[in-house]
Amino acid sequence: MSLDVTAVGKAILDREDRLAERITRLQYERQPELQQKFGEIGWIKTKQDTSYTLKYLAESIHLESPLLFSSYMTWLRVLLQQYQVGTEDLYVNILCFQEVLRQELDEETYRYATPHLEAALRQLGSDAEQQGSYLEESGMAAEATAYTELLLEGRRAEASRLVMDLVDRGVPLQTIYLDIFQQSQYEIGRLWQTGRITVAQEHYCSAATQLVMSQLFPYLFNxxxxxxxxxxxxxxxxxxxxxxxxxxxxxxxxxxxxxxxxxxxxxxxxxxxxxxxxxxxxxxxxxxxxxxxxxxxxxxxxxxxxxxxxxxxxxxxxxxxxxxxxxxxxxxxxxxxxxxxxxxxxxxxxxxxxxxxxxxx
Missing domain, CATH: 3.40.50.280 (Cobalamin-binding domain)
Known part of the structure; x- marks a missing residue:
């Protein structure tokens, strides 16, 4: 990895607040309807999201992986739909990234950012693929679904009993981990990303699964x-x-x-x-x-x-x-x-x- 790549990431992070401010201001100039649609809080949130995106851009440049940045934009695209932020808004945001970074960075430094920004624009310009339920991919789909639903309903004790019943029936622990816990966690993350559950629910489900896992510790050492x-x-x-x-x-x-x-x-x-x-x-x-x-x-x-x-x-x-x-x-x-x-x-x-x-x- 060249020193130039490291310097580019640092140059972006050193200017993060200024860049986020300028990019947000430019986007609101290009899309004045955003002010009416989202108000002052929308401007603040846009700047916050832009700061996060700058962090991802800097790291992707640092690691010389445009794929990381374009994949982040795919994830962000899904996340922001619940807040009525459309793909076009994200596309304009990246165009503003290009314009502001071109002005703020010298030509050689900006050159390193170009493939990452272009990869993001290509990704946003393509049709969005919707991730289906991870529970359907489980080798124990019915049990994984029941377990996840119990957690979402706050019925942690019953979720624990479901797992312990599987253990008593002789289901291998590795199967329980991979087909129940792992797929449930993936699904909980998807539900949060798409706005179907809150952060509090996501945290509760994760904590509950960790508690259930702790009940299996004696079996791990056999x-x-x-x-x-x-x-x-x-x-x-x-x-x-x-x-x-x-x-x-x-x-x-x-x-x-x-x-x-x-x-x-x-x-x-x-x-x-x-x-x-x-x-x-x-x-x-x-x-x-x-x-x-x-x-x-x-x-x-x-x-x-x-x-x-x-x-x-x-x-x-x-x-x-x-x-x-x-x-x-x-x-x-x-x-x-x-x-x-x-x-x-x-x-x-x-x-x-x-x-x-x-x-x-």
């Missing part, structure tokens, strides 16, 4: 051990921890010894833990695109330590599912699309390391 150790962490202030919690539990189910540390662990402390625990694999979760650089910095710090520089580093989360080659760009050894694939990739990489003394994906 598996024979493989002598392999995993440390799992979310980068920075990443708040979306439940996915990594599921991944960690699936590792336990497959005979790994795990050490889940969650979010907000300083890099130095994590490195010391990796040494003390003699971990074979470090799993890093990242949901927000603008946290990917933190993952890269963490991986670089791990690689620089001679005591653990050869540890297998596995990454996962939304940005890596969007750009399937992103894990290579930040120095990881591999990536897992979901919990099941993460275990498979980690097992393969540790086996390869044991045979050759190196771990290359």
């Amino acid at each position: 598996q024979s051990r493989k002598g392999l150790k995993l440390v799992s962490a979310c980068v920075g202030g990443e708040l979306h921890e439940i996915g990594l919690r599921m991944v960690t539990d699936i590792f336990e189910l497959n005979g790994w010894d795990t050490y889940y540390v969650g979010a907000n662990v300083p890099a130095r402390s994590l490195i010391e833990l990796l040494k003390d625990y003699k971990a074979d694999v470090l799993a890093i979760s990242c949901t927000m695109t603008y946290h990917v650089s933190l993952a890269r910095e963490l991986i670089a710090a791990v690689r620089q330590d001679p005591d653990i520089g050869g540890i297998v580093v596995l990454v996962g989360g939304y940005p890596f599912n969007t750009d399937r080659e992103l894990w290579r760009a930040i120095g990881a050894d591999g990536y897992g699309r979901d919990a099941e694939q993460s275990v498979r990739v980690a097992t393969e990489l540790t086996g390869r390391k044991g045979r050759s003394g190196a771990c290359q994906a």
Whole structure:
């Protein structure tokens, strides 16, 4: 990665507030009907959304991945529909990005932003694909639907009983995790994005699922051990921890010894833990695109330590599912699309390391 790319992202973030102000003002000049439609609060919200979009743009440039930015626009397009913000409004917003950035940045710096903005415009100019219910994709669709409906109705105890009944019937825990918990969480996220449930409901459902998962802990440790150790962490202030919690539990189910540390662990402390625990694999979760650089910095710090520089580093989360080659760009050894694939990739990489003394994906 060139220094120019890093400098471009920094140039945008250093001017974030000024850029957001100018872009919002220009959009309202081009679309004066927005003032009448949304009022003063609409102007404030537009500036806030523009600031977030600038963060995503800066990170996408930093990572040299226009796909990350265009995918974010697809996600934002769906999210904002519930607030009567149309695709045309987003399209005009990106046109304003182009005009303001062209004026604010020098020609060489702006050149790096061009493919990302053009990718976003192409995406917004195409027909929107509607994601159907994730519950229908589950191998246990009826049970996943019933579980999710119970959570949405606030009937946590009954949702727990449903899961424990499945356990008593001999349904494998891995199946429950992948077909019930995972698909339910995906669906809850979709319902929030499309405005069908509130943030409070989304948080309740996630917390309830974590509680139900905790009731399954005694069953996780009944598996024979493989002598392999995993440390799992979310980068920075990443708040979306439940996915990594599921991944960690699936590792336990497959005979790994795990050490889940969650979010907000300083890099130095994590490195010391990796040494003390003699971990074979470090799993890093990242949901927000603008946290990917933190993952890269963490991986670089791990690689620089001679005591653990050869540890297998596995990454996962939304940005890596969007750009399937992103894990290579930040120095990881591999990536897992979901919990099941993460275990498979980690097992393969540790086996390869044991045979050759190196771990290359």
